[in-house]
Amino acid sequence: TEDPDKKIEVVLLACGSFNPITNMHLRLFELARDYFHETGKYKVIKGIISPVGDAYKKKGLISANHRVTMAKLATKNSDWVEVDDWESSQSEWLETLKVLRYHHQKLSSPEPTNSLQNAIPLTKPGRKRKQEPNRHDPVKKKNQSPDIKSVPQVKLLCGSDILESFGIPNLWKMEDITEIVENHGLVCISRVGNSVQKFIYESDILWRHKNNIHLVEEWITNDISSTKIRRALRRGQSIRYLVPDAVQAYIEKNNLYSPESEDRNAGVVLAPLQKHASDSRN
Amino acid sequence: VRMKNRIPLILLACGSFNPITNMHMRLFEVARDHLHQTGQYQVIEGIMSPVNDDYGKKGLVSARHRIAMAKLALETSDWIRADPWESEQETWTETVKVLRHHYNESLRLLQFRKELMKNKWPIERSTEDSLSNQHSVLPELKLLCGADFLQTFKTPNLWKEEHIKEIVEKFGLVCISRAGSDPAQYINESDLLTKFQHNIFLVKEWIQNEISATQIRYALCRGLSVKYLIPDSVISYIAQHNIYTEESEQKNEGDLLQPLKLHNTTVNPLND
Numbered sequence: 303t304e305d306p307d308k309k310i311e312v313v314l315l316a317c318g319s320f321n322p323i324t325n326m327h328l329r330l331f332e333l334a335r336d337y338f339h340e341t342g343k344y345k346v347i348k349g350i351i352s353p354v355g356d357a358y359k360k361k362g363l364i365s366a367n368h369r370v371t372m373a374k375l376a377t378k379n380s381d382w383v384e385v386d387d388w389e390s391s392q393s394e395w396l397e398t399l400k401v402l403r404y405h406h407q408k409l410s411s412p413e414p415t416n417s418l419q420n421a422i423p424l425t426k427p428g429r430k431r432k433q434e435p436n437r438h439d440p441v442k443k444k445n446q447s448p449d450i451k452s453v454p455q456v457k458l459l460c461g462s463d464i465l466e467s468f469g470i471p472n473l474w475k476m477e478d479i480t481e482i483v484e485n486h487g488l489v490c491i492s493r494v495g496n497s498v499q500k501f502i503y504e505s506d507i508l509w510r511h512k513n514n515i516h517l518v519e520e521w522i523t524n525d526i527s528s529t530k531i532r533r534a535l536r537r538g539q540s541i542r543y544l545v546p547d548a549v550q551a552y553i554e555k556n557n558l559y560s561p562e563s564e565d566r567n568a569g570v571v572l573a574p575l576q577k578h579a580s581d582s583r584n
Numbered sequence: 585v586r587m588k589n590r591i592p593l594i595l596l597a598c599g600s601f602n603p604i605t606n607m608h609m610r611l612f613e614v615a616r617d618h619l620h621q622t623g624q625y626q627v628i629e630g631i632m633s634p635v636n637d638d639y640g641k642k643g644l645v646s647a648r649h650r651i652a653m654a655k656l657a658l659e660t661s662d663w664i665r666a667d668p669w670e671s672e673q674e675t676w677t678e679t680v681k682v683l684r685h686h687y688n689e690s691l692r693l694l695q696f697r698k699e700l701m702k703n704k705w706p707i708e709r710s711t712e713d714s715l716s717n718q719h720s721v722l723p724e725l726k727l728l729c730g731a732d733f734l735q736t737f738k739t740p741n742l743w744k745e746e747h748i749k750e751i752v753e754k755f756g757l758v759c760i761s762r763a764g765s766d767p768a769q770y771i772n773e774s775d776l777l778t779k780f781q782h783n784i785f786l787v788k789e790w791i792q793n794e795i796s797a798t799q800i801r802y803a804l805c806r807g808l809s810v811k812y813l814i815p816d817s818v819i820s821y822i823a824q825h826n827i828y829t830e831e832s833e834q835k836n837e838g839d840l841l842q843p844l845k846l847h848n849t850t851v852n853p854l855n856d
Contacts, residue, residue: 325606325812332809336808380811521799522794522795522813524813525791526791526793540614542609542661543610544791544793546812547660
């Protein structure tokens, strides 16, 4: 029989510019993990920061090398959040769904060091097991659990702005949004008094999968956006205690943000908008 | 304006710091940026002065710990430091007295430096360099606070009128508020504050980061994460010494704050 105390393993994946990473980004992970643990049903085993590639073409986006380095500096003192540069090392911009699929795949693929459970073939409940006369492997009946409990779930971690960006024309593909909330799940951190619930209510797709959209309230107003950090830096103002010390030092040493850097990609169409516009033309 | 012609300025923040948070340290950074941009001041020092245990606020843990945590948090700052004088006094000390103490200390230091230079260069006194020029200018000491602090001036019996006057007239306030709040209103509502408004610097913090120490304590009691809200070194210290518990939160429960006790001895404390 299935172990009732066994928790669903969750991996939190945050996609974004991280231009630069701030204490607020890092807090999202902490808040999400606390939330999942308090339900008693989940265990968060890992957090992944996946900075977007340069091909995203967002205004003011500096080189991925720097952004990845800063994220790594920021997570140096974390024992569960790490940085992944797969997305940023692709030459073309990738849809968020593809990044989710990639990480899910990475976690699902059998490895020698994985636990025995992953090596044993699983069936979904309700299906007849195929008769395989040549199989000599011991069949452990108690592992007739659905796939979902053995492979960690990769959930997209974000703020309410990302969720609400689902409504921006041509930014997301409808089928991508559907697959994200259906197969993976969303963890959305937002401030008290936000309009996220209303947004979900007004969307048929999101409403249908609302059980897979976890809303976490942040009680401590924490408005440390990267945009404000870059603005402060251009004005020669301090960013101490808003980003980890090591990130602040790195920015200062490399003189990363300036009026010039903010002008990068000015006038260029954001990659997803360009891609979806041309897709619809074809 | 060149730095050497600016008035040297020291920022002093009084409070519980129970515990110190990233927000407390941000106040100093924001204040310094603002004062530098006025072109008139050079901020030479920041002092954090945790309140005496005798203050009697609910949930206030021992000053020994609060000082230790502040020192840990400020280890990487090259201009802000934690000062134990206020917490080491026998009883709770009025804010104006803390200001006076630190002002006198800065004068003493100035005098000491003057003597040092006089002895070093007895012949070349005519070639006073910019450094000694600056040091002969009296520093100003200003109280750094949040906008809610201005409001507390109105709380009956919390402040003595003559103290408020001395604070705004002789020293000055640097008051940080968040976008959306309007501290100018509190000044407008008070004749005294209006009279000395030239000495009250209102600074807006656009990057909202309202990390209240109370919420931090609640989170800690509930086993929730406070990482990235307070420095890692402070988190470790709290864990190591098991400082914030349900029990610590009950300390001074039902007691009246010391300043209210002192200024209002004819009224019975609430839970008598």
